[in-house]
Amino acid sequence: MEFLYEYGLFLAKTVTFVIAVIAIVAVIAASAIKQKHKKGELEITDLSEQFEEVEQEVIHALLNKEELKQKEKADKKLSKEQAKKDKALAKENAKSDSEAIAETKSKVFVIDFKGSIDAKEVSSLREEVTAILSVATKNDEVFVRLESGGGMVHGYGLASSQLDRIRQHEIPLTASVDKVAASGGYMMACVANNIIAAPFAILGSIGVIAQLPNFNKLLKKNDIDFEQFTAGEFKRTVTMFGENTEKGKEKFIEELEETHVLFKNFVSEHRPSLDLDKVATGEHWFGTKALELGLIDTIQTSDDYLQKLSKSHKIVAIKYEIKKGLAEKFAKAASLSAESILGKLMQKNRIFPS
Numbered sequence: 346m347e348f349l350y351e352y353g354l355f356l357a358k359t360v361t362f363v364i365a366v367i368a369i370v371a372v373i374a375a376s377a378i379k380q381k382h383k384k385g386e387l388e389i390t391d392l393s394e395q396f397e398e399v400e401q402e403v404i405h406a407l408l409n410k411e412e413l414k415q416k417e418k419a420d421k422k423l424s425k426e427q428a429k430k431d432k433a434l435a436k437e438n439a440k441s442d443s444e445a446i447a448e449t450k451s452k453v454f455v456i457d458f459k460g461s462i463d464a465k466e467v468s469s470l471r472e473e474v475t476a477i478l479s480v481a482t483k484n485d486e487v488f489v490r491l492e493s494g495g496g497m498v499h500g501y502g503l504a505s506s507q508l509d510r511i512r513q514h515e516i517p518l519t520a521s522v523d524k525v526a527a528s529g530g531y532m533m534a535c536v537a538n539n540i541i542a543a544p545f546a547i548l549g550s551i552g553v554i555a556q557l558p559n560f561n562k563l564l565k566k567n568d569i570d571f572e573q574f575t576a577g578e579f580k581r582t583v584t585m586f587g588e589n590t591e592k593g594k595e596k597f598i599e600e601l602e603e604t605h606v607l608f609k610n611f612v613s614e615h616r617p618s619l620d621l622d623k624v625a626t627g628e629h630w631f632g633t634k635a636l637e638l639g640l641i642d643t644i645q646t647s648d649d650y651l652q653k654l655s656k657s658h659k660i661v662a663i664k665y666e667i668k669k670g671l672a673e674k675f676a677k678a679a680s681l682s683a684e685s686i687l688g689k690l691m692q693k694n695r696i697f698p699s
Contacts, residue, residue, distance in 0.1 A: 385469070385667040387476055392455060392660040396652060452485045453654055455662040460493030460530060464500030467507060472665035474507050478514055486517045486658070489537065490647050495528025495550060498604055504529070505611070508536040521647035522546045527629050531640070532608065535615045540641040541650055542632040548640050551612055552627025553605045555597070561588045616640075 408416060454477045460466055477487060489508065495501065511518045520526070520537035527550035534540050534548070542548060564571055564586060571586040582597040583589045609625045619639050635641045651660055 385472065385665050387472070388662075388664040388666050390662040390664070392651065392662050393655050393658070396655040396660070450657070450659045452481070452659045452661060453488050453651070454481060454485065455488045455490065455651065455660060457490045457662075457664065458493065458504070458533065460491075460496065460501070460504065460533075462496035464493075464496055464504050464529065467500060467504045469665040469667065470504060470507050473663045474510055476663055476665070478510065478516075481514070481516050483515050483517075486519060486654075487511050488519045488521065488647075488651065489533075490521050490523065491526045491530055491534055492522070492524050493527070493530030493533070494525050494547075495530050495532075498529070498553070501529025501532050505533045505536055508533055512536060512538070519650070521645075521650060522548060522632075522641070523647055528552070532611060534641075535612050539643070541643045541645040541647070542635060542641045543646050544632045544644055546632040546635075547629050548632065548635040549624060549629040549638075550627060551608060551621075551625040553601050553608065554627075555601055557583065557585055559584075559589060560586050 404416070405413065456470070456473045456477070458466055458470055481487065493501075508518065508520075517539070518537045519539045519541065520534040522530075522534060522540070522542040523546060524543070525547040526534045526542075527547055531548055531551060561571070573581065573584060573587050575581050579593075579596050582593040582600070605625075609621050612619065612625070613621055616639065624638055624640060630638060630640065632641065632644055636644055654660060
């Protein structure tokens, strides 16, 4: 009887859990139908303010009480003087908007790009670039923190084109590489007027690669036929399941070479001083060697570059964040809750996965 009682209790808990999961899935599905289009929003962060706060915090920690009082008096005096200047500037109504903007501090707009293989982050990048171009002037600067090992040609081609929009508007563009900008990542970096990189950052890999498995022999061994129908001699050059012909392989390699030529021409256009015979071999180099080869202009981290500019420029980070829908939020919460409940249930009833 005790066994039946324990079994019945476990069964009731399991049924309850399954029903709860089904209910959650139903709610998520309904929410997903309602939210057809994802919308994002711009997040603007004043990095100058952050640098100032850190500096003040450290200074306050180092000063004694007397020094701190003197500093507070000096800060109040400077604050009053600045307030007077701002008030006087506001009274000059005769000036045009463009003249007023010209008198303000030059700005540095910071954007981050951490690229995946398909460069899906370009959807946010295009929004960020558009937002910057709507307010930036030739006196400002755009600073891109790049991190990518490359990926699909068309994705990184579009990402590079987004950065090129900044160059076309004659706004100075600096690319910073703290970790890696290889292949498609370097394709993006080379668009910049100035490239800086950390000493051990990985750069280069100006080459093209394509690889795929072929299961044709395995299929033949198991008497499985694979049939593929195309119109056009080179509609499909190589395949994963059919038998690849020498002619198809040659055509595929030819296409890779054409892509490599496009890549090299793109790099040469933006950095004409590069010796492509040396750097367009598909190899990658660390920052110090990349500097010797002309792939970058300066050895420096993004933190050091921005900290120095914070003394003379207004530094603003621009990020386009795609809002997560209710379905996504609910799905994540449900997933965590389900894992927790199932774990407790299995532990209590001594049920463990094999």
